[in-house]
Structures are given as C-alpha cells and as structure tokens.
Amino acid sequence: MGRNTVQRTLIYQAVCRMHHPTADEVYAEMKKTYPDIGRATVYRNLKVLSEEGKLRRISLSDGADRFDHCLEYHNHLTCSRCGECKDIWEEVPLPKAEGPVYLGGCRVEGHTFHFHGVCAECLAREAE
Ligand SMILES: [Zn+2]
Ligand SMILES: [Zn+2]
Structure with a gap:
C-alpha cells in the first residue's frame, strides 16, 4: 500500500x-x-x-x-440547541402521487431532507 x-x-x-x-x-x-x-x-x-x-x-x-460513513438512506436534522447533526431513520411521509412527480419542470427521482429543529437529547434536557 x-x-x-x-x-x-x-x-x-x-x-x-x-x-x-x-x-x-x-x-x-x-x-x-x-x-x-x-x-x-x-x-x-x-x-x-x-x-x-x-x-x-x-x-x-x-x-x-x-x-x-453510513451510506444507507437516511435524513438528517441539525439541532438548534447543541448544533449536532442527527440521523433520522424514520420514513418521512410524502404526499402520494400517481406516476412520476415533477417539480419546477424536473422529474423527481429521489430526495433527501435536512431538517432543522431540536434533537431528542436536548428535548429531554429541557423537560427535566
Ligand atoms: Zn441537541
Ligand atoms: Zn447520517
């Protein structure tokens, strides 16, 4: 090597x-x-x-x-409190469409989301 x-x-x-x-x-x-x-x-x-x-x-x-390093499909959320980038493994519900979806004249073939919010750890800390 x-x-x-x-x-x-x-x-x-x-x-x-x-x-x-x-x-x-x-x-x-x-x-x-x-x-x-x-x-x-x-x-x-x-x-x-x-x-x-x-x-x-x-x-x-x-x-x-x-x-x-994780290449499996998942989304992310950046926490506004601690600044960490968290994995979101749940499927994000999308409006159902028959056939291909077009946005701005482009055919959509996939999507990734980057959410902004408060992570589970920070929410738990705030609830204490
Ligand atoms: Zn956080
Ligand atoms: Zn990730």
Missing part, C-alpha cells in the same frame, strides 16, 4: 469514529495522532472518498459540509 492509500484509509477510519464531522473536525482529529498531516491532504482525501462513494457528503446551506 502506498503512502496515499494509507493516509486515505486512516482518514476514512477517523470519519467512521466520528459523527458527521466537518472536514476541519477530521483534520483536528487526524492531527492528534499525525501532527505532520496537512489540512489540504485531509480535504483532498475526503473529496476522493466522497467521489468514490465511500463517504456521503452532506451539503448544508448554513454551515460546512459534513461527511457520513
């Missing part, structure tokens, strides 16, 4: 240990063990891993992209 492959594997493993980290968070995590690693190296490898389909990139309109 070449140096690049080793680095990519280590970066992938770091994302798996973390929970929807941003590229900066992965960089900070890698730096603890590999102080010499460069920010550009981490960013480049995250890009390659996403392009290869090994990581899912979660693009957010209101923050840095996050990376998810």
Whole structure:
C-alpha cells in the first residue's frame, strides 16, 4: 500500500469514529495522532472518498459540509440547541402521487431532507 492509500484509509477510519464531522473536525482529529498531516491532504482525501462513494457528503446551506460513513438512506436534522447533526431513520411521509412527480419542470427521482429543529437529547434536557 502506498503512502496515499494509507493516509486515505486512516482518514476514512477517523470519519467512521466520528459523527458527521466537518472536514476541519477530521483534520483536528487526524492531527492528534499525525501532527505532520496537512489540512489540504485531509480535504483532498475526503473529496476522493466522497467521489468514490465511500463517504456521503452532506451539503448544508448554513454551515460546512459534513461527511457520513453510513451510506444507507437516511435524513438528517441539525439541532438548534447543541448544533449536532442527527440521523433520522424514520420514513418521512410524502404526499402520494400517481406516476412520476415533477417539480419546477424536473422529474423527481429521489430526495433527501435536512431538517432543522431540536434533537431528542436536548428535548429531554429541557423537560427535566
Ligand atoms: Zn441537541
Ligand atoms: Zn447520517
């Protein structure tokens, strides 16, 4: 295995240990063990891993992209209290339609949701 492959594997493993980290968070995590690693190296490898389909990139309109090692279909919610990005596994009810759905003249073939709200942990804390 070449140096690049080793680095990519280590970066992938770091994302798996973390929970929807941003590229900066992965960089900070890698730096603890590999102080010499460069920010550009981490960013480049995250890009390659996403392009290869090994990581899912979660693009957010209101923050840095996050990376998810779980490739199974699910949605996310960003908590307005703790700022964490939570997995939503429940199916989101959609209006039923006969045949293909068109939005803005485009044929819809899938969807992902990114919700904003308050996570279960924060709700429990508030209820105490
Ligand atoms: Zn929360
Ligand atoms: Zn996720």
